[in-house]
Amino acid sequence: xxxxxxxxxxxxxxxxxxxxxxxxxxxxxxxxxxxxxxxxxxxxxxxxxxxxxxxxxxxxxxxxxxxxxxxxxxxxxxxxxxxxxxxxxxxxxxxxxxxxxxxxxxxxxxxxxxxxxxxxxxxxxxxxxxxxxxxxxxxxxxxxxxxxxxxxxxxxxxxxxxxxxxxxxxxxxxxxxxxxxxxxxxxxxxxxxxxxxxxxxxxxxxxxxxxxxxxxxxxxxxxxxxxxxxxxxxxxxxxxxxxxxxxxxxxxxxxxxxxxxxxxxxxxxxxxxxxxxxx
Amino acid sequence: xxxxxxxxxxxxxxxxxxxxxxxxxxxxxxxxxxxxxxxxxxxxxxxxxxxxxxxxxxxxxxxxxxxxxxxxxxxxxxxxxxxxxxxxxxxxxxxxxxxxxxxxxxxxxxxxxxxxxxxxxxxxxxxxxxxxxxxxxxxxxxxxxxxxxxxxxxxxxxxxxxxxxxxxxxxxxxxxxxxxxxxxxxxxxxxxxxxxxxxxxxxxxxxxxxxxxxxxxxxxxxxxxxxxxxxxxxxxxxxxxxxxxxxxxxxxxxxxxxxxxxxxxxxxxxxxxx
Numbered sequence: 001x002x003x004x005x006x007x008x009x010x011x012x013x014x015x016x017x018x019x020x021x022x023x024x025x026x027x028x029x030x031x032x033x034x035x036x037x038x039x040x041x042x043x044x045x046x047x048x049x050x051x052x053x054x055x056x057x058x059x060x061x062x063x064x065x066x067x068x069x070x071x072x073x074x075x076x077x078x079x080x081x082x083x084x085x086x087x088x089x090x091x092x093x094x095x096x097x098x099x100x101x102x103x104x105x106x107x108x109x110x111x112x113x114x115x116x117x118x119x120x121x122x123x124x125x126x127x128x129x130x131x132x133x134x135x136x137x138x139x140x141x142x143x144x145x146x147x148x149x150x151x152x153x154x155x156x157x158x159x160x161x162x163x164x165x166x167x168x169x170x171x172x173x174x175x176x177x178x179x180x181x182x183x184x185x186x187x188x189x190x191x192x193x194x195x196x197x198x199x200x201x202x203x204x205x206x207x208x209x210x211x212x213x214x215x216x217x218x219x220x221x222x223x224x225x226x227x228x229x230x231x232x233x234x235x236x237x238x239x240x241x242x243x244x245x246x247x248x249x250x251x252x253x254x255x256x257x258x259x260x261x262x263x264x265x266x267x268x269x270x271x272x273x274x275x276x277x278x279x
Numbered sequence: 280x281x282x283x284x285x286x287x288x289x290x291x292x293x294x295x296x297x298x299x300x301x302x303x304x305x306x307x308x309x310x311x312x313x314x315x316x317x318x319x320x321x322x323x324x325x326x327x328x329x330x331x332x333x334x335x336x337x338x339x340x341x342x343x344x345x346x347x348x349x350x351x352x353x354x355x356x357x358x359x360x361x362x363x364x365x366x367x368x369x370x371x372x373x374x375x376x377x378x379x380x381x382x383x384x385x386x387x388x389x390x391x392x393x394x395x396x397x398x399x400x401x402x403x404x405x406x407x408x409x410x411x412x413x414x415x416x417x418x419x420x421x422x423x424x425x426x427x428x429x430x431x432x433x434x435x436x437x438x439x440x441x442x443x444x445x446x447x448x449x450x451x452x453x454x455x456x457x458x459x460x461x462x463x464x465x466x467x468x469x470x471x472x473x474x475x476x477x478x479x480x481x482x483x484x485x486x487x488x489x490x491x492x493x494x495x496x497x498x499x500x501x502x503x504x505x506x507x508x509x510x511x512x513x514x515x516x517x518x519x520x521x522x523x524x525x526x527x528x529x530x531x532x533x534x535x536x537x538x539x540x541x542x543x544x545x546x547x548x549x550x551x552x553x
Contacts, residue, residue, distance in 0.1 A: 094360055164397040168459070171353055172410040172466055173387035182409075186400040276446055 031257060035250035043251055048217045053237070055244035060252050063233035065219050067259070069135060070229060071203045074142040075195055081143075082150040083191070087180055090158040091166065104155065110148035116207035118145045123211035136223040138213025145208050146198035153197055157190030158183075189275035196267040200260060206231035230256040306331040306470065306500040307352060312366035314347060314356070321347050323524045325366070329517070334492055334501040336511040336532075339521035340552060345504040348521070349472055352502065353389050354382050370470070387414060390463025392476040396455035398447035399462075403439050406447045406458055410466035429461040433491055453484025460491060471495065473503040477510065489514050508548060512536055520544045 043059040052058035085103075093100045122141030131137055161183060169179045184191075202208075206229070214226030215236070230252055237249035305328040314322035322344050329335050337345045347356075354375060356362045368375050375385045387410075399406050407426040408416075416422060426443070430436040435457045439450070447458055456476065463471060473492070477485035492501050493514055505511050511518055511532070518535040520528045520543075528535060528544045539545045546552060 162397070164393055164395065165399070167355060167391070168393065168397040169399065169409075170358075171355065171386050171389070171391035172413070172462065173383045174413050175383055178413050182399055 028257070031250055031253045034247055035252075035254035037251075038244070038247040039251040039254055043248070044255060047219060052217075053240060053245060055242050060228075060230070060233050060248070060255070062217055062219050063228040063230045063252065064255060064259075066135070066213070066227035067203055067230040067256070069220065069227065070138050070142055070209065070213065071199055073139045074146060074202055075198055077139065077143045078147045078150050078198060079191070079195070081147055082154055082194070083184070085151055086154045086158050086187075087183070089155060090161070091180065091183065104152075107148045107151050107155075111152055114207070115145055115205045116210075119208040119211050122208065126212065132224070133212060133214030133226045134224045135213060135220045135227045138209045138227060138229070139223075141208045141212040142202045142205070145205060146202045149198050149201055150194045153194040154187065154190055157187055157193075161186055189271045192267050192271040192274060196264055196271075199263050199267075203260060203263075204231055204256060206235050230259075304331045305329065306370065307502070308367075308369040309348075310367040310369070312348075312351065312364070312368060314344075314351060314365075315363040316347075316359075317361045321524050322351070325526050327519060327526055327529050329500065329502060331500050332496060332498070333516035334496050334503065334514050335517040335519060336515035337502065337504045337519045337521060338506075338508060338511050338547075339527075340547070341506075343521045344524045345521055346474055349474055349502065349504050352470070352472060353391055354385055355391075357382060387466050388468050389470040389472055390460070390466065390468040392456065392460055392463060392471065392473040394475045395479045396452060396459045398450070398455050398458055401447060402444045403447050403450070403458065404443040407461050407465050410462060414466060425465055426461075429465045430458075432464060432495070433457040433461045434487065435461060451484075453480050453487065456480060456484065456488060457491070460488070464495070468499065470500045470502065473501070473505075475504055475506055478506060485510075508550075520547060522547070 040059075042057070044064060045061055046057075046059035047062045048060070049056060049058035089100045089103060118141050122137060122144065125140075126133070126137050165183070165186060166179055169182045174182070209229045209232060213229055213232075215228050215232050216226045217228070218225075220227040234249045234252045234256070237245045237252065240246060240249075307329040309325050309327045309329075312322055312325040313320070325348060337348065339345050350356055351364065351368065352370075352375075356364065364376060366376075370385065370388060373380065399409055401409065404423070404426050407429050408422040411422060411425050416425070427436060430439065435454060438454060439458075447455065450458060456479075460471075471492075477488050480488065489510065492503070495501065496516075503511075503515075515532045518530065518532050519526055520535060520539075520541075522543055528539060528541045530540075534540075535544060536548055539548060
């Protein structure tokens with residue numbers, strides 16, 4: 001009986017892993033199969049020409065650059081907000097503070113809010129301030145989307161930091177600020193995982209940027225100009241009736257996937273290097 | 280069993296408290312120290328004077344307030360809420376709980392060795408020079424010299440000299456504890472506090488640490504909290520016996536272990552309770 005039980009759970013574990021992996025591989029396969037034939041140098045090095053959306057010449061450089069701009073600035077802004085928040089929750093407030101518990105609950109709720117809501121909220125805020133759809137609007141909306149992700153994932157590592165480390169540092173005569181710097185060193189691998197997760201969530205999201213960043217065929221040169229993004233490039237092209245344009249949507253998806261893969265591998269690499277000194 | 284605790288033996292004459300100096304050979308003076316955690320009276324009217332350049336062991340059963348007292352020396356209770364401290368604590372004649380005393384200045388005077396070694400998330404070298412660096416020592420060569428001297432002092436140099444850049448976390452527990460001691464010594468403290476510093480270590484490593492304490496007491500005042508009576512017997516010059524938050528008896532190692540005055544002390548050192 002025990003052996004049957006063991007066998008059952010073993011099969012269950014292997015089964016679910018295989019199912020998950022095959023779904024993932026199938027998605028990748030479809031994207032590559034449909035996207036690769038229309039992926040060309042022209043596709044990633046040019047902005048859309050006239051008639052691009054009818055299947056004529058041009059590329060999606062505007063969306064690639066737009067997405068990179070957007071995620072880069074959003075991640076920086078979110079880091080600047082999330083790290084101090086986590087420090088405050090864990091090292092200034094008491095461990096069992098009610099306020100901290102309430103704050104964590106709030107971030108969990110924010111985590112679960114659908115991205116379209118952030119997009120819509122960002123849009124109303126922009127209308128209030130009289131802003132047009134722009135790179136800036138997109139950055140703000142995407143930051144709002146990824147801040148809860150970042151806070152929660154850094155927080156999860158921060159709660160594991162032992163009070164001994166804080167005491168060891170302080171007993172050497174370190175000020176609070178110097179102590180926080182030591183803590184951040186210990187947190188670096190966690191922070192890099194958080195950045196990775198946020199990039200994954202932020203760069204692939206279409207709903208947040210739909211109203212806030214807008215769409216344009218040119219590469220933005222200032223924060224107040226609208227910008228194209230890869231998820232929207234996929235969305236618009238996929239809804240076209242023309243086959244060729246649809247295939248270009250898949251190649252845009254392939255580009256997006258490759259960008260995410262490159263970013264995750266580099267994040268993993270840095271994370272491993274950073275965790276070298278972790279205790 | 281009803282406990283009656285006599286007035287303390289180790290009272291410091293008032294005239295000495297006003298102007299304690301090194302010539303009196305007392306380094307730390309505790310005066311009527313009371314400490315409350317969440318309203319519970321943890322330390323009760325502690326009076327003691329800890330002599331300079333010697334090893335003082337604080338012994339007593341679990342929960343008697345040994346560690347709380349030790350942490351009070353270093354003002355580590357500052358960050359905990361619900362802790363109230365009354366009374367005075369002088370180090371070098373300076374009241375460390377006075378309003379204008381800077382906490383970093385106090386902590387720089389004392390190196391703390393915790394129960395479990397806690398290296399900082401840095402390399403071995405950076406761990407040792409962290410303290411000097413935050414206190415303003417600059418220059419690669421100078422810092423390297425400091426690290427070398429302190430690592431030599433704790434007998435770790437030969438073991439780590441070829442891998443100073445590798446993470447401190449890769450060392451064994453015993454080595455880590457010695458590294459922590461070196462790190463503490465590097466800020467040039469006057470006092471070394473040890474909170475059961477050998478309890479997490481294997482016998483050989485704890486022996487090394489004990490020997491280190493014996494060798495550094497020429498230069499530093501060492502205050503140790505210990506659970507093991509045998510350790511106190513081996514290395515202590517002075518012993519403080521605490522029970523239920525009170526200091527029952529304070530005296531030289533010989534006084535406490537061979538001629539205890541107090542009934543409770545007698546019972547504790549003969550293993551009557553623990």
